[in-house]
Amino acid sequence: MGLTKTERRARIKKRIRKVVNGTADRPRMAVYRSNKQIYAQLIDDVNGVTVASASSVKNDKAQGVPKIDQAKIVGGDIAEKAKSAGIENIVFDRGGYLYHGRVKALAEAAREGGLKF
Numbered sequence: 001m002g003l004t005k006t007e008r009r010a011r012i013k014k015r016i017r018k019v020v021n022g023t024a025d026r027p028r029m030a031v032y033r034s035n036k037q038i039y040a041q042l043i044d045d046v047n048g049v050t051v052a053s054a055s056s057v058k059n060d061k062a063q064g065v066p067k068i069d070q071a072k073i074v075g076g077d078i079a080e081k082a083k084s085a086g087i088e089n090i091v092f093d094r095g096g097y098l099y100h101g102r103v104k105a106l107a108e109a110a111r112e113g114g115l116k117f
Helices: 005-017 067-084 102-112
Strands: 027-035 040-045 051-055 091-093
Touching: 027 102, 040 067, 040 102, 051 102, 067 102
Parallel strands: 027 091
Antiparallel strands: 027 040, 040 051
16 A cells, blocks of 8 residues: 555655755745645744745635635735845745646746745
8 A cells, every 4th residue: 555645745845855944044935735725934944933924814815716816816925925024035845745736826926026936
């Protein structure tokens, strides 16, 4: 019997996190995707602090729209919050998900919002 979906994702996530680390001047953008929502956080791993966060749950514009559009809204929102915190450069952590679909839409919206990664 093979690995379950969550075990497989956890294994990939662990492999990614060996390489990707966030600092105060270049935080890690961690993405979490559930079946209905999408979340993004900017994390300073050195100090163990979340610098900024955005999600489709807290954003009123993201309610009742297709999930790809939700991801674009959250990506723009996290870019806006990063800019207000004085952050331009980040490291992208896809969290074990494929860089495809909603994860890709969020990343591209964050890039369009002015983040560099």
